[in-house]
Amino acid sequence: MTQTRTTRLERGRGSLGPALELVHTGRAPTRAVLTSELGVTRATAGAVAAELETLGLITVDSRPTASAGSQGRPSHRLFVNERGPVVLAVQIHADGFRVALVGLGGRIVATTTGCGAIPADPAHVLAEAVGAGAGLLRETGRRCLGAGLAVPSAVAEPDGEALNPLHLAWPAGAPVRELFQRALADAAIPGVTEAIGFSGNDVNLMALAEHRHGAGRGARDLLCVASGHRGVGGALVLDGRLHSGSSGLALEVGHLTVHPEGAPCHCGSRGCLDVEADPLAFLNVAGRTPGPEGSLLHQAADLLRTAYDDPAVRAAADLLIDRLGLGLAGLVNILNPDRIILGGLHRTLLETDPERLRAVVADRSLWGRSGGVPILPCGLDHNSLVGAAELAWQPVLDDPLIVQEERRA
Amino acid sequence: MTQTRTTRLERGRGSLGPALELVHTGRAPTRAVLTSELGVTRATAGAVAAELETLGLITVDSRPTASAGSQGRPSHRLFVNERGPVVLAVQIHADGFRVALVGLGGRIVATTTGCGAIPADPAHVLAEAVGAGAGLLRETGRRCLGAGLAVPSAVAEPDGEALNPLHLAWPAGAPVRELFQRALADAAIPGVTEAIGFSGNDVNLMALAEHRHGAGRGARDLLCVASGHRGVGGALVLDGRLHSGSSGLALEVGHLTVHPEGAPCHCGSRGCLDVEADPLAFLNVAGRTPGPEGSLLHQAADLLRTAYDDPAVRAAADLLIDRLGLGLAGLVNILNPDRIILGGLHRTLLETDPERLRAVVADRSLWGRSGGVPILPCGLDHNSLVGAAELAWQPVLDDPLIVQEERRA
DNA sequence: GTTTTTTGTTCCGGTGCGATACAAAGCCAG
DNA sequence: CTGGCTTTGTATCGCACCGGAACAAAAAAC
Numbered sequence: 002m003t004q005t006r007t008t009r010l011e012r013g014r015g016s017l018g019p020a021l022e023l024v025h026t027g028r029a030p031t032r033a034v035l036t037s038e039l040g041v042t043r044a045t046a047g048a049v050a051a052e053l054e055t056l057g058l059i060t061v062d063s064r065p066t067a068s069a070g071s072q073g074r075p076s077h078r079l080f081v082n083e084r085g086p087v088v089l090a091v092q093i094h095a096d097g098f099r100v101a102l103v104g105l106g107g108r109i110v111a112t113t114t115g116c117g118a119i120p121a122d123p124a125h126v127l128a129e130a131v132g133a134g135a136g137l138l139r140e141t142g143r144r145c146l147g148a149g150l151a152v153p154s155a156v157a158e159p160d161g162e163a164l165n166p167l168h169l170a171w172p173a174g175a176p177v178r179e180l181f182q183r184a185l186a187d188a189a190i191p192g193v194t195e196a197i198g199f200s201g202n203d204v205n206l207m208a209l210a211e212h213r214h215g216a217g218r219g220a221r222d223l224l225c226v227a228s229g230h231r232g233v234g235g236a237l238v239l240d241g242r243l244h245s246g247s248s249g250l251a252l253e254v255g256h257l258t259v260h261p262e263g264a265p266c267h268c269g270s271r272g273c274l275d276v277e278a279d280p281l282a283f284l285n286v287a288g289r290t291p292g293p294e295g296s297l298l299h300q301a302a303d304l305l306r307t308a309y310d311d312p313a314v315r316a317a318a319d320l321l322i323d324r325l326g327l328g329l330a331g332l333v334n335i336l337n338p339d340r341i342i343l344g345g346l347h348r349t350l351l352e353t354d355p356e357r358l359r360a361v362v363a364d365r366s367l368w369g370r371s372g373g374v375p376i377l378p379c380g381l382d383h384n385s386l387v388g389a390a391e392l393a394w395q396p397v398l399d400d401p402l403i404v405q406e407e408r409r410a
Numbered sequence: 411m412t413q414t415r416t417t418r419l420e421r422g423r424g425s426l427g428p429a430l431e432l433v434h435t436g437r438a439p440t441r442a443v444l445t446s447e448l449g450v451t452r453a454t455a456g457a458v459a460a461e462l463e464t465l466g467l468i469t470v471d472s473r474p475t476a477s478a479g480s481q482g483r484p485s486h487r488l489f490v491n492e493r494g495p496v497v498l499a500v501q502i503h504a505d506g507f508r509v510a511l512v513g514l515g516g517r518i519v520a521t522t523t524g525c526g527a528i529p530a531d532p533a534h535v536l537a538e539a540v541g542a543g544a545g546l547l548r549e550t551g552r553r554c555l556g557a558g559l560a561v562p563s564a565v566a567e568p569d570g571e572a573l574n575p576l577h578l579a580w581p582a583g584a585p586v587r588e589l590f591q592r593a594l595a596d597a598a599i600p601g602v603t604e605a606i607g608f609s610g611n612d613v614n615l616m617a618l619a620e621h622r623h624g625a626g627r628g629a630r631d632l633l634c635v636a637s638g639h640r641g642v643g644g645a646l647v648l649d650g651r652l653h654s655g656s657s658g659l660a661l662e663v664g665h666l667t668v669h670p671e672g673a674p675c676h677c678g679s680r681g682c683l684d685v686e687a688d689p690l691a692f693l694n695v696a697g698r699t700p701g702p703e704g705s706l707l708h709q710a711a712d713l714l715r716t717a718y719d720d721p722a723v724r725a726a727a728d729l730l731i732d733r734l735g736l737g738l739a740g741l742v743n744i745l746n747p748d749r750i751i752l753g754g755l756h757r758t759l760l761e762t763d764p765e766r767l768r769a770v771v772a773d774r775s776l777w778g779r780s781g782g783v784p785i786l787p788c789g790l791d792h793n794s795l796v797g798a799a800e801l802a803w804q805p806v807l808d809d810p811l812i813v814q815e816e817r818r819a
Numbered sequence: 820g821t822t823t824t825t826t827g828t829t830c831c832g833g834t835g836c837g838a839t840a841c842a843a844a845g846c847c848a849g
Numbered sequence: 850c851t852g853g854c855t856t857t858g859t860a861t862c863g864c865a866c867c868g869g870a871a872c873a874a875a876a877a878a879c
Contacts, residue, residue, distance in 0.1 A: 015835060033857060045836055047858060063858095073856025074844040157777070164777065222656045235744075239648070246746025247631045253743040253776050261670030261680065269774065271670065334662040335644075335744060337655020365678065367662050368566070368573065424866065442826065451868055456827060472827095482825025483875040 016041060017401045020049045022241075024059050024079050025105050025398065026213045031076030050079060056404050057085050058105060058397075081106035086404065087141075088393035089134040089148040089190070091181070092203065092386045093119065093126060095168040095230060095296060099383070100134040102143055103390035107214035109383065111137045121170040123163075124180045131184040138190060145190050146397055146404065149389035150181045150200040153229065158249030161200045168230050199392035204234030204344070205243055205252075206388025207379065211342050212238040213391055215381035220340040224332060226254060226325075227344030227379070230297050232275045233328070237336060259327040274328040278321050280346050287317035302349045309353065319357065322350050326361025333366040333374055341376045348378040425450060426810045429458045431650075433468050433488050434514050434807065435622045440485030459488060465813050466494050467514060467806075490515035495813065496550075497802035498543040498557040498599070500590070501612065501795045502528065502535060504577040504639060504705060508792070509543040511552055512799035516623035518792065520546045530579040532572075533589045540593040547599060554599050555806055555813065558798035559590045559609040562638065567658030570609045577639050608801035613643030613753070614652055614661075615797025616788065620751050621647040622800060624790035629749040633741060634788070635663060635734075636753030639706050641684045642737070646745060668736040683737040687730050689755050696726035711758045718762065728766065731759050735770025742775040742783055750785045757787040 016039050023029035023038050036046040053059045063077040087102040087110050097119065101112035113133050119126055131148070138145050154163040154171075161178025163171060182198035201209075208225035211217040217225070223238040235254035237244045245251050255275030256268045263272025264282075276282060280301035284291050287304060291297055308314045325347055332338075341362075343351045351358055355376070363373040381387060396403060425448050432438035432447050445455040462468045472486040496511040496519050506528065510521035522542050528535055540557070547554050563572040563580075570587025572580060591607035610618075617634035620626040626634070632647040644663035646653045654660050664684030665677045672681025673691075685691060689710035693700050696713060700706055717723045734756055741747075750771075752760045760767055764785070772782040790796060805812060 031857090036857090042837055043858065044838085044860085048836090071856085072846050072854080074846095074858075076857065155777075239653070244648070247748035248746060248777075250777050251744065251746035253746075256743055256776065257740065258667040258670065261667065268776065331666065332744070334665055335660065335741070337657060337660035337662075339656035367665065367677065368564075368657075368659050440826090445826095452827065453829080453869085454867055457867090480825080481823080481877050483827075483877095485826065 016045060016049050017052060018399050020046070021053055021058060021105075021401050022398045024053070024081055025107075025394070026218060027106065028218070029079060031078055033076045035079065053401060056401055058082055058401060058404065059085075081108070083108070086144040086146045087138075088146050088390050089131070089138070090151070090386045090390040090393065091127070091130045091134065091148065092151040092383070092389060093130070093169065094153055094203075095119065098126060098130045098133075099386060100130050100137065101383070101386055101390070102134070102137050102141060102145070103387060103393075105394065107210065107381075107387045107390065109387070110143065111141050112383075112386075113137060119169050119171070121172070123166075123169075123171050123175045123177060124184065127177075127180050127184040128187065131181075131188045131190075135188045135190050147197040147393035148181070148185055148190075148199070149206075149392035150177065150198065151203045151206045151385040151389040152177055152200060153203050155253065156200055156202050156205075156249055158245065158247075163200075164250075167232065197393070197396070199389070199395075201243075201245075201389065201392055202234065202236070202249075203229070203385040203388075205236040205245060206386075206392065207344050207384040208236035208238050208342070208388070209243050209391045210381055210384040210386075210388035211379050212241070214387060215384060216342050216377045216379055217340060220338075222336065222338040223340050223342065224336055224338035225342045225344065225379075226329065226332070226347055228279045228298070228347050229345045230279075231281060232279055233347075235332070237338070254328065254332060257328045257331050259324045259331075274324070277324045278328065278347070283317055283321050283346065286320055287311075287314045298345055301346050305346075305349050305353055318350060318353050322354055322358050323361055325350060326358050327365055329358075329362045329376070330365035333362060338374060341374050342379050343376065344379040344384070351376060351378050425454060425458050426461060427808050429455070430462055430467060430514075430810050431807045433462070433490055434516075434803070435627060436515065437627075438488060440487055442485045444488065462810060465810055467491055467810060467813065468494075490517070492517070495553040495555045496547075497555050497799050498540070498547070499560070499795045499799040499802065500536070500539045500543065500557065501560040501792070501798060502539070502578065503562055503612075504528065507535060507539045507542075508795060509539050509546065510792070510795055510799070511543070511546050511550060511554070512796060512803075514803065516619065516790075516796045516799065518796070519552065520550050521792075521795075522546060528578050528580070530581070532575075532578075532580050532584045532586060533593065536586070536589050536593040537596065540590075540597045540599075544597045544599050556606040556802035557590070557594055557599075557608070558615075558801035559586065559607065560612045560615045560794040560798040561586055561609060562612050564662065565609055565611050565614075565658055567654065567656075572609075573659075576641065606802065606805070608798070608804075610652075610798065610801055611643065611645070611654075611658075612638070612794040612797075614645040614654060615795075615801070616753050616793040617645035617647050617751070617797070618652050618800045619790055619793040619795075619797035620788050621650070623796060624793060625751050625786045625788055626749060629747075631745065631747040632749050632751065633745055633747035634751045634753065635738065635741070635756055636788070637688045637707070637756050638754045639688075640690060641688055642756075644741070646747070663737065663741060666737045666740050668733045668740075683733070686733045687737065687756070692726055692730050692755060695729055696720075696723045707754055710755050714755075714758050714762055727759060727762055731763055731767050732770055734759060735767050736774055738767075738771045738785070739774035742771060747783060750783050751788050752785065753788040753793070760785060760787050 029035040032046050036043050060080045060082045061077050087104045090101045090103050092099045097116040099114045102110040104110050154166040163175045163177045178200040204227050212223050217223040225236045233255045235252035256273045259274050260272030260277050264276045265271050266273040266276045280297035283301045438444040441455050445452050469489045469491045470486050496513045499510045499512050501508045506525040508523045511519040513519050563575040572584045572586045587609040613636050621632050626632040634645045642664045644661035665682045668683050669681030669686050673685045674680050675682040675685045689706035692710045
């Protein structure tokens with residue numbers, strides 16, 4: 002009996018991670034496709050699924066399902082365990098913070114926000130956010146396996162310092178990962194004996210989330226570009242892994258030249274994407290002065306949606322689409338992605354006139370005429386938040402058995 | 411006895427590939443470092459080395475070596491088998507072709523060239539080159555495990571078509587991989603039952619070769635940029651693998667804007683790296699008219715080396731260094747590599763004034779002030795040729811046992 | 820000489836997985 | 850309804866790969 006259980010538990014150990022990732026990303030609805038996706042035998046796939054089930058990470062629905070019309074014995078269906086463990090995700094933005102408990106599959110189980118201007122002391126904000134997360138954990142009684150943080154700034158590896166928290170009042174170079182880990186340790190979250198903290202640039206995390214659960218699912222080389230407030234951010238997912246460069250600073254796409262006679266940029270050049278295709282640039286080109294109400298992104302996106310009839314707004318949209326397209330074409334020439342996803346204002350620009358943007362990119366990229374890269378709007382709410390959760394889930398996806406080990410500790 | 415041999419043969423099968431790659435790239439001079447590099451036990455490393463030896467891929471020198479002053483029993487030394495199998499590497503360039511037999515470790519065992527203008531028929535050239543390679547194989551009596559091809563053109567995946575064989579008289583879109591495979595099949599090279607052909611852009615292959623055997627050894631994210639004749643090429647090696655994008659067209663770096671008021675480029679923009687930092691641009695800026703003798707690269711590099719006292723030449727060099735630096739800084743912002751290697755004219759420019767180039771890159775890249783990327787000249791003769799050989803070796807590095815299987819066939 | 824340190828080898832055992840046979844659960848044809 | 854056919858899930862066997870431990874070997878340190 003014990004013998005049987007032991008052997009079953011240890012079947013397919015090396016495939017556990019890939020299998021969980023397949024279920025997590027919704028690419029393995031049944032054991033049958035798990036078998037083919039993993040490239041293993043049915044026996045192994047079954048054992049792997051059984052192990053993941055005993056670990057409490059997935060659930061199996063073996064009831065006779067409404068058959069899909071195909072022949073043969075119907076598959077049991079695999080689900081992520083909706084009542085299983087969660088991770089804590091924290092997102093800091095200009096207007097406050099948002100924390101959430103996120104389960105496997107990228108599902109937000111519970112969330113809350115903290116509003117008001119972000120004070121200049123990151124440790125204070127992080128402590129408040131982690132405290133709110135601990136409250137959510139108490140309310141829901143979920144087990145927590147880790148925590149991830151999204152900040153609107155480039156984050157340098159390997160130390161996790163926020164180099165340019167532009168629209169936060171934080172000091173440049175704040176060691177956000179260390180501060181986050183300390184906040185987690187102070188909060189003494191039940192079940193997490195050792196504070197595990199990860200942190201990342203919010204556009205990077207958007208890319209990760211979109212790749213796993215959104216419009217980027219199935220892409221091999223995914224490029225994401227987004228503009229939230231000031232400047233333009235980029236991120237790249239290669240073979241399912243975030244590519245953040247040797248020191249975490251890759252995809253700083255804001256200083257591609259897209260308008261040689263354009264506005265001067267603090268980087269010393271002129272006409273950088275950062276100053277030619279962000280929300281402020283749009284408002285300026287459209288002849289509007291930014292108001293104090295709402296973020297620049299909201300103002301720009303609202304204008305685009307509500308006043309597209311206005312010729313000045315339309316001309317501004319066309320101009321920004323052209324500039325953005327030029328920047329994307331440059332990135333296509335360098336990175337040759339197989340999909341592009343746009344967020345923030347760029348998403349709105351894409352949805353305003355998709356054909357124009359695609360035409361510009363195809364025309365200005367070197368080999369774009371023969372096909373063209375699909376360009377899609379992001380398809381997930383709170384994608385940076387979900388991406389922060391993905392960072393926290395990563396150790397579990399790499400080796401699901403750590404769930405068991407932590408329970409022991 | 412047979413039992414013993416069988417078990418020994420099958421020990422460490424999963425580690426065979428990584429182990430061979432370590433010896434191949436010179437990172438495992440002894441079984442001891444093989445043990446630590448692979449992260450396995452001495453027993454496993456020993457078995458792996460024994461298996462690679464029986465496969466005829468490596469040799470072990472167990473004689474008491476002149477000790478290195480350290481304590482303990484001296485290690486036996488591991489070498490790539492100098493008399494082992496080879497692969498056939500073919501490089502096509504404007505002035506002809508070069509073929510070579512390349513052993514493990516990137517050593518060129520035998521080489522020959524074919525000169526004269528390249529005719530417009532790729533199949534003819536490839537047949538001639540492969541024929542020359544077959545001659546080398548007959549002369550040396552070596553066993554051949556595969557073949558690789560380097561062409562001065564972007565090569566589209568997955569079909570292997572040369573999209574822009576710029577300074578060859580070949581038609582754009584020539585299916586070079588297929589033609590190469592056919593030439594290999596026609597040559598009926600002894601030992602190669604199934605013609606295995608690979609092909610790649612010459613800058614990509616330079617990057618691969620430099621990463622494995624040259625100045626890029628040990629880099630995790632390696633960026634290579636080179637200018638051979640007209641235009642500028644780039645390549646990226648990530649985690650030991652060439653990153654050529656979703657359709658093989660990544661790192662087309664020639665159309666980064668480096669001089670907003672610069673010369674018009676066929677791509678529709680102005681001041682692209684392609685027209686601002688290649689050998690022709692250098693000659694033009696220096697006020698020389700290109701002569702009919704020798705390639706543009708030779709003329710430019712000779713001028714740089716022999717006439718650096720001439721103020722016009724020096725000014726041209728400074729200008730091109732600045733332009734190149736701007737382009738490299740843009741790439742650093744996007745790719746965040748941990749090393750950069752320059753080839754062709756750019757190598758000469760780097761060696762002319764290394765400090766100037768490093769300063770420009772550090773100044774114009776976003777986070778360059780805090781450190782700076784090492785920029786090195788390429789360190790290998792015939793690096794594209796060796797890179798073509800690397801393509802052919804790759805299947806063996808992925809699973810060394812195919813050597814045995816091919817012998818059987 | 821003995822002791823210590825590092826390397827290489829032999830043997831045992833465990834773990835992960837493929838192969839196979841079998842059982843289960845639906846279609847389809849008569 | 851009964852007997853194929855097809856696909857999915859499961860139990861059992863065996864083997865390949867590798868870690869661990871003990872042992873042997875070859876040098877330096879003492």
